[in-house]
Amino acid sequence: MTTAQIKDVLALATARLAPAGEYIFDEGAEAASFHLLLDGHIQVERLNAEGDRVISLHIPPGQLFGIAKALGRTTYPASAVAAVDCVVLSWPMSQWSEFADRYDGFATETYSVIGARMAEMHNRIMELATQRVEQRIACALLRLSEKHGRQVEGGTEIAFPITRKVLSEMTGSTLHTVSRLLSAWERDEIVKSKRKHIFVLDPSRLEQLAQ
Template structure:
């Protein structure tokens, strides 16, 4: 991991578009840029959280390791997303680790510096409150999807989530090419690798996607979106039911 303060670029990041020039310059003065290679660990579960981060380019996966040795892919952060927000309230241990999903640049701000800035720029505090509410809303959605949706829906929703975070930065010959493993999808969708493999095989036969080593290329995003909404293309509903029954066995 490299640190490089010279390549920080706030332009095009939605959070900073809502701020006055004076506040942006103040933030630039306390920012640090971290450069990560794909697969590199940014921080580990249990490390002290003392900074708030936003993704300048690339993306990171938030991964929690359970006591029984399993990994749970909690969230994916793409360009413009903030994470590490707990640090704003004090120094807590990170509840999960962060790993670069591809070559990634992350901008970091020490939480103590941000808290001091809120006194000078109160609107910054309101933006952070809005962001925390959005994070809570996303967490509630994840819980609802895991509790109520079929496996096929959850896998489709996971693919769309990765697509939305990295499109159009990950073009392939015929669609969006995601650097993504079936293990990643299984963790994110709350399923098993075997079930994800069966689901992807069905969709590949329908020319909705193409699999290769460490990559999945989305060829028909509209069809995948229909699957996420519980409306699979004609002839696939029974296949979804079969996958669901096998997964619950």
């Protein structure tokens, strides 16, 4: 895309600040807009019939999300919540095809993102189907630190606040089990954690635990 094209596109967007905890859109709602995360972290989640929350993925800044239209859907398949204060650009879904037609590489880029997300979901399915809780949590921490990590002295910090509860909802477990494991791993100096913040100190041993 040229600079002129970028200007055009930005002129059509609405920017807004979503404070931590705000829902950008809800599962099942009509997909009226697609979004770009400029800053912050978005959590994509669904509730099952019994009301258990399952967190499917986290969106890092710079990614499009809520692109239901690209997949032939008219409603959002999941909800998106701001995990921290976020800056979000939004466009009406009606402009999707225009964008795709007009800007070369827009569609290709988008489908690469979708491909990557599918691959990630595929991995999650494998993990859930074959690994034990301990391994799954180790995997989740590794993924988070790789994709959403920030280097600090001594290790990698996960770049947004994350509770035991959230980690359990990402791994199909309970906050109790997560708490126990994090405590054990902290004793072994594999991770370190403050409330809502986790640091991976020794990724190689975490990988071992994930097998």
